[in-house]
Amino acid sequence: MASGEQTSTEYINHHLTNLTFGRFPDGSWGFATSKNIEELGFMAIHVDSMIWSMGLAALFLFLFHRVAVKATTDVPTGFQNFVEMIVEFIDGQVKETFHGQTKMVAPLALTIFCWVFLMNLMDLVPVDLVPWLISLLGVGYHKIVPTTDPNVTMGMAFSVFALMIFYSFKVKGVGFIKELTLQPFTFKNPFVQVLIIPFNFLLEIVSLIAKPFSLGLRLFGNMYAGEMIFILISLLYTGGLILGLMGGVLQFGWAVFHILVVTLQAFIFMVLTCVYMSMAHEDH
Amino acid sequence: MSINLTLIGQMLSFAVFVWFCHKFVWSALITALEERKAKIAEGLNAADRAEKDLELAQEEATKKLKEAKAQAADIIESANKRAVQIIEEAKEEAAQEGERKLAAAMAEIEQEANSAKEELRAKVAGLAIAGAEKILQQSVDIKAHEKLLDQLASEL
Numbered sequence: 374m375a376s377g378e379q380t381s382t383e384y385i386n387h388h389l390t391n392l393t394f395g396r397f398p399d400g401s402w403g404f405a406t407s408k409n410i411e412e413l414g415f416m417a418i419h420v421d422s423m424i425w426s427m428g429l430a431a432l433f434l435f436l437f438h439r440v441a442v443k444a445t446t447d448v449p450t451g452f453q454n455f456v457e458m459i460v461e462f463i464d465g466q467v468k469e470t471f472h473g474q475t476k477m478v479a480p481l482a483l484t485i486f487c488w489v490f491l492m493n494l495m496d497l498v499p500v501d502l503v504p505w506l507i508s509l510l511g512v513g514y515h516k517i518v519p520t521t522d523p524n525v526t527m528g529m530a531f532s533v534f535a536l537m538i539f540y541s542f543k544v545k546g547v548g549f550i551k552e553l554t555l556q557p558f559t560f561k562n563p564f565v566q567v568l569i570i571p572f573n574f575l576l577e578i579v580s581l582i583a584k585p586f587s588l589g590l591r592l593f594g595n596m597y598a599g600e601m602i603f604i605l606i607s608l609l610y611t612g613g614l615i616l617g618l619m620g621g622v623l624q625f626g627w628a629v630f631h632i633l634v635v636t637l638q639a640f641i642f643m644v645l646t647c648v649y650m651s652m653a654h655e656d657h
Numbered sequence: 658m659s660i661n662l663t664l665i666g667q668m669l670s671f672a673v674f675v676w677f678c679h680k681f682v683w684s685a686l687i688t689a690l691e692e693r694k695a696k697i698a699e700g701l702n703a704a705d706r707a708e709k710d711l712e713l714a715q716e717e718a719t720k721k722l723k724e725a726k727a728q729a730a731d732i733i734e735s736a737n738k739r740a741v742q743i744i745e746e747a748k749e750e751a752a753q754e755g756e757r758k759l760a761a762a763m764a765e766i767e768q769e770a771n772s773a774k775e776e777l778r779a780k781v782a783g784l785a786i787a788g789a790e791k792i793l794q795q796s797v798d799i800k801a802h803e804k805l806l807d808q809l810a811s812e813l
Contacts, residue, residue, distance in 0.1 A: 395661065419663040425669060430674045444689035446696050458687045468740045483677045526661060528667025532675075537669075629787035634759075 381608055388604045391419035391522060392514040392651060405411035406513060419522055423655040426519035431486070435485070458559060459487065463643070470647040473654030481650070482643050484531065492519045493596055497628050497635070500603045520638075522597040523589070530589030533646050537584070540653040549655060555579045595638050598622055599631050778811075785809055 379387070393405040395417025404420075440456040447535040449457055455644055463486055467479045495518040504515045517523040554574050560566045606627060609620030786806060 391663075393661075413661070414660070415661050417661040417663075418661075418666060419661070422663055423666050423670075427670050430670065433684060434677055437678070437686070441682045441685035441689075444686055446689060446693040455689060460683075461690065464687065464690075466677035477679060479687070481675050481684060484678040485669075488674065496729065522663065524663035527660070528664045529671050530670045531664070532671045599813045633778060 382546075384608065385601075385604055388504065388516070389601075390514045392421040392512060393417050394420050404513075417590050419516075419524060421515050421517065422519045422522040422525050424493055425495060425517055426488075426525050428487045429495070429519070433484075433487045433491055436583055441622065459483070467643060467647050470644065471651040471654070473540075473544070473646060473651065475650070475654065478647060478650045481536070482647055485533075485646055486639050486643040489520065489529075489592065489642050490636065491637035492525070493639055495519070496521075496596060496599055496603065499624075500600070500607050518596060518600055521594055521600045523593045526593040527585075527589040527640075530585040530592075532647060533588060534585035535650075537649050537653045540650065544654050545656060552656075553581070584649055588642065588649075592638050592642050595634060599627075602627055603631075782806060782809065 381627045390410065393410060393413060394402070396402050397407060397409060398412055398414075405417070421614070436452070437456055440453045444453065444457075450465040460483065463483045464479055471478050498517060507515045516522065530642045541552075546551065554570045556573060557565070557576060558569050558573055560569060571645050603624065606620050607621070609616045612620075
């Protein structure tokens with residue numbers, strides 16, 4: 374629990390603020406405090422989000438790489454078994470949804486699934502634990518769930534989007550432009566068709582742009598809401614014994630339920646990525 | 658909670674991590690998995706083949722055994738036949754030999770009897786002559802009474 378003088382609003386705000394390093398309007402760089410955090414523009418970086426997201430990805434890749442180096446055709450044991458189970462699961466999912474030639478998609482899906490899962494899993498760490506530990510070191514803000522930072526989720530969604538566009542052009546070439554302009558309304562008469570192109574393009578571009586946004590914001594929204602509820606539950610601990618006990622029960626219940634959300638959101642992100650990549654590879 | 662450089666940072670690290678995963682994690686793991694799959698398939702095939710081989714071998718063994726039994730039975734039968742034959746032959750031979758021996762013995766007996774008879778006859782004739790000489794107190798002229806003596810001898 375943070376210091377006792379905080380109001381609930383301050384407490385919540387504190388928990389929802391990233392540790393930010395950025396350029397202030399006067400041109401100097403530095404960590405933001407509660408007073409000047411609003412002044413930061415685009416030239417700022419959420420240090421906690423970056424450290425946790427990269428750290429978790431590094432952890433995932435380190436563990437999997439260690440298994441991959443030692444992987445043999447013998448009977449797998451222990452952690453190798455677990456890793457192979459995940460790899461086979463992802464491989465099955467990808468083979469089910471994606472039929473193109475690109476070898477990238479399966480490792481992409483594996484990275485997304487494991488990475489997002491680990492980032493989401495940070496949500497199950499009690500909300501006050503890490504910020505409190507880190508405040509002992511004198512760091513003011515800390516958010517340990519990178520997926521509650523829209524920058525992180527949108528960053529991944531935009532990367533997926535970039536891959537979509539890249540493969541759409543690579544596989545379909547001009548066909549992709551046709552896809553964007555000659556449907557959904559198709560006419561036999563070429564003159565009418567040309568007239569309808571801007572309208573078609575408007576519709577198609579909206580549905581195209583909607584994909585990365587829905588992908589990133591779905592994950593962000595789910596995790597942000599989950600985190601918010603954890604924060605609200607932890608507010609109960611200040612309300613005396615009865616409320617505190619209730620908070621404990623609620624926190625446990627919500628955490629158990631959240632295990633489902635954590636896994637499900639990672640899975641959805643992974644599957645949608647596969648679906649989008651598959652759409653990029655297939656002609657209608 | 659605003660959009661800032663973190664977005665770019667995340668995109669860059671995303672690219673790096675996906676590349677790393679593709680290069681150093683996924684390919685190695687999927688290769689190992691596929692190799693194992695091939696190995697298992699091979700093993701199963703080998704097991705199938707071995708099973709078939711075993712079946713064939715068992716059939717073969719059964720056939721061989723049957724053949725051997727039949728052969729053994731044949732051999733025993735022919736041996737029995739041969740034994741019976743040998744016994745028959747031996748019996749026959751023995752019977753013939755016996756008959757032959759019997760005939761020889763009979764002939765010898767007959768011969769012995771004849772010679773004994775002759776001897777007896779001669780001795781009796783001698784005795785008769787001696788007796789007659791005694792009775793007559795004179796020598797019998799063998800030449801004169803030869804006919805009579807022979808007749809006597811043949812009557813004995």
